[in-house]
Amino acid sequence: MNIAAQPxxxxxxxxxxxxxxxxxxxQHKPFETNDPRIFVEGRGMRLWDxxxxxxxxxxxxxxxxxxxxxxxxxxxxxxxxxLVKLNxxxxxxxxxxxxxxxxxxxxxxxxxxxxxxxxxxSEANEKVFKMVRQIAHRHHGGRKVKILYRERDYxxxxxxxxxxxxxxxxxxxxxxMPPGFVEVPHCLEYRSQYGAIDNYGERAAxxxxxxxxxxxxxxxxxxxxxxxxxxxxxxxxxxxxxxxVQEICKKYxxxxxxxxxxxxxxxxxxxxxxxxxxxxxxxVTMAKGVASGYAAIxxxxxxxxxxxxxxxDADDPMSYFRDISTFGGCVAGPAAALExxxxxxxxxxxxxxxxxxxxxxANLRELMEKHAVIGDVRGAGLFCGAELxxxxxxKEPAPEKLVQAVVADCAAQGVIIGATNRxxxxxxxxxxxxxxxxxxxxxxxxxxxxxxxxxxxVFG
Numbered sequence: 001m002n003i004a005a006q007p008x009x010x011x012x013x014x015x016x017x018x019x020x021x022x023x024x025x026x027q028h029k030p031f032e033t034n035d036p037r038i039f040v041e042g043r044g045m046r047l048w049d050x051x052x053x054x055x056x057x058x059x060x061x062x063x064x065x066x067x068x069x070x071x072x073x074x075x076x077x078x079x080x081x082x083l084v085k086l087n088x089x090x091x092x093x094x095x096x097x098x099x100x101x102x103x104x105x106x107x108x109x110x111x112x113x114x115x116x117x118x119x120x121x122s123e124a125n126e127k128v129f130k131m132v133r134q135i136a137h138r139h140h141g142g143r144k145v146k147i148l149y150r151e152r153d154y155x156x157x158x159x160x161x162x163x164x165x166x167x168x169x170x171x172x173x174x175x176x177m178p179p180g181f182v183e184v185p186h187c188l189e190y191r192s193q194y195g196a197i198d199n200y201g202e203r204a205a206x207x208x209x210x211x212x213x214x215x216x217x218x219x220x221x222x223x224x225x226x227x228x229x230x231x232x233x234x235x236x237x238x239x240x241x242x243x244x245v246q247e248i249c250k251k252y253x254x255x256x257x258x259x260x261x262x263x264x265x266x267x268x269x270x271x272x273x274x275x276x277x278x279x280x281x282x283x284v285t286m287a288k289g290v291a292s293g294y295a296a297i298x299x300x301x302x303x304x305x306x307x308x309x310x311x312x313d314a315d316d317p318m319s320y321f322r323d324i325s326t327f328g329g330c331v332a333g334p335a336a337a338l339e340x341x342x343x344x345x346x347x348x349x350x351x352x353x354x355x356x357x358x359x360x361x362a363n364l365r366e367l368m369e370k371h372a373v374i375g376d377v378r379g380a381g382l383f384c385g386a387e388l389x390x391x392x393x394x395k396e397p398a399p400e401k402l403v404q405a406v407v408a409d410c411a412a413q414g415v416i417i418g419a420t421n422r423x424x425x426x427x428x429x430x431x432x433x434x435x436x437x438x439x440x441x442x443x444x445x446x447x448x449x450x451x452x453x454x455x456x457x458v459f460g
Contacts, residue, residue, distance in 0.1 A: 290333075
């Protein structure tokens with residue numbers, strides 16, 4: 001596909017961007033002499049920038065969001081129709097789209113019953129933290145206020161969610177952090193803290209129990225975990241881990257919160273990542289793929305048991321959840337989410353995600369045989385990581401600059417991939433891949449071919 005735009009056609013746009021836009025996660029000093037990248041069109045898994053260059057997007061919009069691909073007219077139509085009919089009313093009242101999507105969503109999540117709308121993953125997770133704190137004060141004498149989070153996991157960009165970030169570079173220079181957040185060890189078997197053992201999954205879960213006992217079980221209200229660690233290195237917890245985690249939470253009356261902001265709505269080949277492991281969470285949060293970026297929406301989903309704790313005394317003006325998300329009242333979000341979910345169902349994208357995910361990991365393992373710099377390949381569905389090392393024997397991480405050079409070379413080839421960055425000092429060495437759920441065999445092969453060429457160029 002060709003586009004009409006040429007560089008001179010939008011020079012004024014480029015200059016306006018350079019002069020006024022503060023981009024996310026970008027050092028702007030280079031823009032004093034180089035043009036910022038501006039994308040002007042997307043179709044399927046392809047993007048075109050202001051110069052007319054075509055890219056295959058292996059990151060679903062850069063941050064694992066556009067699950068059903070770019071240019072979905074039916075979602076745009078659903079949003080347009082909803083906006084004309086009713087664009088907004090604060091979620092203190094309901095809407096048709098909000099009710100219908102909540103019902104549809106809950107049908108995919110047995111055991112859960114209630115949906116609280118907001119507008120970002122960070123906000124969805126903040127809601128859980130606030131709910132847990134309110135439960136602690138109303139039902140546990142103010143004791144069970146501590147929130148456990150896992151090393152390498154990430155839950156958002158607000159100060160509250162950064163307090164639960166297991167990525168030191170994300171938190172750096174933003175302190176002091178709010179109190180009451182306690183870290184538990186990671187569960188990456190490739191970098192085992194316990195040596196070579198047969199039951200690593202159980203041992204990694206037992207490390208959580210050790211923290212609970214150290215802190216005091218009666219002080220802890222919540223354990224917050226990603227089903228598959230995302231920006232911390234694409235880490236799939238090993239066999240035995242989740243069963244033991246569930247047992248520990250029940251043993252000590254600790255609520256379990258699964259952060260599905262990245263993994264939710266098909267990314268792992270099931271509707272939600274936790275459904276790969278037989279977990280029964282008390283809270284599930286989601287955002288990115290809920291509407292594939294066609295509208296802003298996030299959801300905090302919980303059980304009827306939790307919901308009932310906030311309506312126990314109608315005469316008490318402090319007994320309900322005293323919270324609001326302004327843009328949780330935007331009706332375009334649920335409208336887009338309904339159509340997004342229909343597409344995933346009607347086009348069989350969960351099955352495609354499983355099949356193409358297997359192909360992606362198989363291709364990466366083939367690259368691993370050719371390139372000693374690949375130390376580990378891991379992932380679930382169309383969410384994969386390849387950890388790069390300077391030495392396979394010692395597992396010394398590859399230098400971050402060289403990892404980023406691989407990313408840059410792939411971009412030069414017209415393939416957008418990612419890598420862990422600004423997260424873990426000395427361990428920002430994992431290539432990250434999250435193609436849209438619509439990916440086909442040729443797309444997967446193009447992605448891994450580009451990585452192979454880049455590895456050869458950068459590492460030899």
